[in-house]
Amino acid sequence: MATCSSLTLHHRCWSRLDLPWRPPRLMLNFHSVSATTTVAASYLAGKAPFERCSSGCIGIRTCSRKSKWIISHCSPNPFVVVDDEKYGNKQVVSVTPSLYEYILGNVREPEILRQLREETASLRGSQMQVSPDQAQLLAMLVQILMAERCIEVGVYTGYSSLAVALVLPESGRLVACERDAKALEVAKKYYERAGVLHKVDVKYGLAADVLKSLILNGESCSYDFAFVDAEKRKNQEYFELLLQLVKVGGLIVIDNVLWHGKVCDPMVNDVKTVSIRNFNKRLLEDKRVSISMVPIGDGMTICRKR
Numbered sequence: 001m002a003t004c005s006s007l008t009l010h011h012r013c014w015s016r017l018d019l020p021w022r023p024p025r026l027m028l029n030f031h032s033v034s035a036t037t038t039v040a041a042s043y044l045a046g047k048a049p050f051e052r053c054s055s056g057c058i059g060i061r062t063c064s065r066k067s068k069w070i071i072s073h074c075s076p077n078p079f080v081v082v083d084d085e086k087y088g089n090k091q092v093v094s095v096t097p098s099l100y101e102y103i104l105g106n107v108r109e110p111e112i113l114r115q116l117r118e119e120t121a122s123l124r125g126s127q128m129q130v131s132p133d134q135a136q137l138l139a140m141l142v143q144i145l146m147a148e149r150c151i152e153v154g155v156y157t158g159y160s161s162l163a164v165a166l167v168l169p170e171s172g173r174l175v176a177c178e179r180d181a182k183a184l185e186v187a188k189k190y191y192e193r194a195g196v197l198h199k200v201d202v203k204y205g206l207a208a209d210v211l212k213s214l215i216l217n218g219e220s221c222s223y224d225f226a227f228v229d230a231e232k233r234k235n236q237e238y239f240e241l242l243l244q245l246v247k248v249g250g251l252i253v254i255d256n257v258l259w260h261g262k263v264c265d266p267m268v269n270d271v272k273t274v275s276i277r278n279f280n281k282r283l284l285e286d287k288r289v290s291i292s293m294v295p296i297g298d299g300m301t302i303c304r305k306r
């Protein structure tokens with residue numbers, strides 16, 4: 001039994017635990033950047049079956065046969081072992097800061113995107129832009145599809161939309177929806193610098209209104225790719241409108257589907273988390289699309305229209 005004075009677990013890992021026991025909410029101290037949860041051990045000492053393995057990892061022993069989650073926090077090869085009965089002892093990589101740094105070191109980020117990311121870093125809301133590995137995946141999906149017509153819902157300063165516009169052919173078009181005029185100015189500056197302004201149709205206003213106007217304009221079933229990254233509570237509405245706008249075989253990608261891990265924590269029930277959780281559940285049951293939930297960035301679900 002651990003007797004040290006404090007234990008630190010990634011909130012993401014914490015949320016994955018299927019324990020009969022949980023610390024009270026008040027004991028959790030969330031740090032926005034690292035999403036790390038520090039739990040006072042004075043509470044833990046008497047209540048949780050914590051152990052340190054020989055390599056110094058924090059493990060959690062549970063009495064229930066069903067709860068076989070193991071958190072390997074400090075190990076250089078951190079992983080989660082999922083329930084062996086259901087998943088065959090599968091070892092799943094849990095992304096630590098050093099592993100994430102390694103992943104980012106393996107991203108080919110175009111120079112213009114790096115400049116935009118760095119300029120955005122000093123602005124309010126900079127944490128909203130997708131990560132370089134996410135942007136690279138979006139660009140690759142667009143290339144695989146050989147997409148010509150794309151839509152982005154939630155542009156901010158343009159990082160993800162620029163990644164898409166850069167790989168569109170000269171004849172390609174990206175409808176970029178954003179309600180923040182100031183953020184759009186930054187985005188337009190970078191579209192111009194990157195020489196892709198002619199491919200981007202900037203729509204300043206509420207995204208749902210823009211999508212409805214595209215439908216009224218007879219553009220249903222004419223888009224290849226859409227990326228949704230705006231108001232989380234409106235995901236279902238955006239999805240329904242985009243499903244009309246994309247072709248069969250086209251993709252709709254939705255960001256933040258893991259919502260910093262809160263979606264799997266039954267103790268978190270704020271409006272945004274519940275709406276993302278419900279949206280994910282509806283998608284799982286939605287036979288109109290094939291889906292793949294990808295744990296990249298804050299989680300993206302790729303939907304292919306059937």
Ligand SMILES: C[S@@+](CC[C@H](N)C(=O)[O-])C[C@H]1O[C@@H](n2cnc3c(N)ncnc32)[C@H](O)[C@@H]1O
Binds near residue numbers: 128153155177208230
């Ligand atoms: C998460 S950020 C988008 C980040 C962007 N995809 C990137 O990678 O840089 C969300 C953006 O959606 C915009 N937004 C939120 N609700 C909106 C709405 N109803 N219509 C249009 N834009 C909206 C916000 O102003 C914000 O800039």
